[in-house]
Amino acid sequence: MTHPNPAFSQAEFDRRLAKTRTAMDEAGLDVLFVEDPANMAWLTGYEGWSFYVHQGVLVFHDADPIWWGRRQDANGARWTVWMGHDRIHGYADNYVQSHERHAMQDLAAILMGAGFGEKRIGVEMENYYFSAKAYTTMVESLPDATLVDATGLVNWQRLVKSGEEIALMRKAARISEKVMDGVLDRVRPGVRKNELVAEIYRDLILGEGEVWGDYPSIVPLLPSGAEASAPHLTWDGSPFKTGEATFFELAGCYRRYHVPFCRTVYLGEPPEFFRRAEEALVEGLESGLDAARAGNPASDIANALTAPLLRAGIERGARCGYPIGLSYPPDWGERTVSLREEDETILEPGMTFHFMPGLWMENWGLEITESILIKENGPAECFCNRPRELHVKT
């Protein structure tokens, strides 16, 4: 029982593990526990919607990783991970959402048994799936160990994408383009939001030929008019209206690799201030793309964007992008670099970002974005190839 069609070569997994071990060395870690599902998948190939219970991967310096999780999910691990089945540990079901036991007691026993009871153990302190209680249970159950904050240790190794990863993202981009084409074609006054989202989801999951669509880590977002000042409202059954702008924030996804893509549609004749905002935003995007070159700091992108916006009297105040690639709900960002003034990370070829300068103003919103790849030479490459403009339907 092994994966009939793994997403990556064994050489790729070996390289990832070696990079992670080097980072563990630098952090002085004897062992690392990752609970982030994207980090689990990146290291082992593990797949499945099981992250709503405690699970994780233990990374050792001198032995294959251990997949650890709920017993009923161990079958899914046998199906998807590259390690031998003796490296899969399932815990009993009465640990799940129990008010008497905590799954970390089981994990602590494994660590203790493997001789790490007095060692330095890395844990992802800032992560959706490593709860406060998981941490305090480990502290209690491993009283002589030192728990070290290893937040982002694996995420930083994921920042520069391999050729195999970029190939998956190029496929996801074909889905992103197709879905956005469908949106621009179908949106019109009177169509209900949920009717359009139904078609968006259908296109997202149908994909393109052999490129079957995976679920994106965030649902499609499409607020209109004054609601578009709130970037994260989800849809309802209300109709699109003439005289309103709607931004469409979505991502094609293939084998958990995402390419987010946003465009805005105005139904009717856009007012003059909206056109001026579009012009400044597109100029800022183009300046940012030109600044997105290997060797430049990440802040260069943010600064290049800001100048034309400020000239148009628009102050954003929010970061304008984040790394993308492999992810699971609730976010499709990688949570390492942030494209903002204070981030001095040097850009390298193979890094991938969602350059996302959304404008969420007092009573309107505008999003035109690009998912980008940092190249060896020259400006960034956009994954999607569609006009960088406000779409107007009159």
Place this chain on the structure above:
Amino acid sequence: MTHPNPAFSQAEFDRRLAKTRTAMDEAGLDVLFVEDPANMAWLTGYEGWSFYVHQGVLVFHDADPIWWGRRQDANGARWTVWMGHDRIHGYADNYVQSHERHAMQDLAAILMGAGFGEKRIGVEMENYYFSAKAYTTMVESLPDATLVDATGLVNWQRLVKSGEEIALMRKAARISEKVMDGVLDRVRPGVRKNELVAEIYRDLILGEGEVWGDYPSIVPLLPSGAEASAPHLTWDGSPFKTGEATFFELAGCYRRYHVPFCRTVYLGEPPEFFRRAEEALVEGLESGLDAARAGNPASDIANALTAPLLRAGIERGARCGYPIGLSYPPDWGERTVSLREEDETILEPGMTFHFMPGLWMENWGLEITESILIKENGPAECFCNRPRELHVKT
């Protein structure tokens, strides 16, 4: 800027707040911080896919709750919560995924300023969105306060549903039925998994007339054959095959209220052992439904299920259900009661569960489930009305 069509009456929100304050009293809490998005929504009406950054609701004994979150999401709060806009606090964007700052420093300053620096503050220690780092940052930033584990305090108040909530769930159930009808109609050998999921999503979001479909907190799950031994594998582009069983685990959702519903399809003639498993499972379900009466302990349902399964030689080992209603990813369960032998919670009218005795065996899987409502008298009511059987397509 207020919600044009709130899901609940103000009387409902008042009742929820009063119940929560009583529970806070019993736990000796001076103030409560909830980060669980379902608890936030239940208490305040807040809506939006913004839970991938830190946010929450502060509940006080003698003042309206405070919505606290990222500044760009404060607009969404103004749009959706019932409190006055002076009860909405947005924090600066450079707290988001920063390696220098943590949003909990901002929250701690609010608590300190409001006079809770030396008080008992409840926090949800076991929750997807209250990270280990959020906890240690609060401990550091509020050195004289006492942080008390209030995991599930609000979730337990949600266990018995109001009439307004049950009305939403009945609407969600119409979607669940419609989606399952579509599945049974469309599944056949050669259809690719993602093609069927595309139609499932379309039906889920289209909903039924005025009942627009919201996104379910878990994606549709539909593993086939030996893969069905792994309950949480997601789809790919492979085709359905003759001679394989596939279970379909999905939920209709309306205004964040879920009604999960699972059925299994066998393509071809099912083997004898599969028929025997079906027979035992249906007998177990029917016994369980009969035991699901107000006044009985939750364990009665589990025990009633187990007897016929054991007679057929099937040992499950996992819990057989959980409470359902309002939820956000990554789970549609409420994480309070578990339908299992050791749970002695007394059933009350208005409680709602997914009675979910999935069979995940060595190389096959079978799911036939019901979402149920505990009644004043008599056995549980099933939200969906569809034959409780294995569907065979030859």
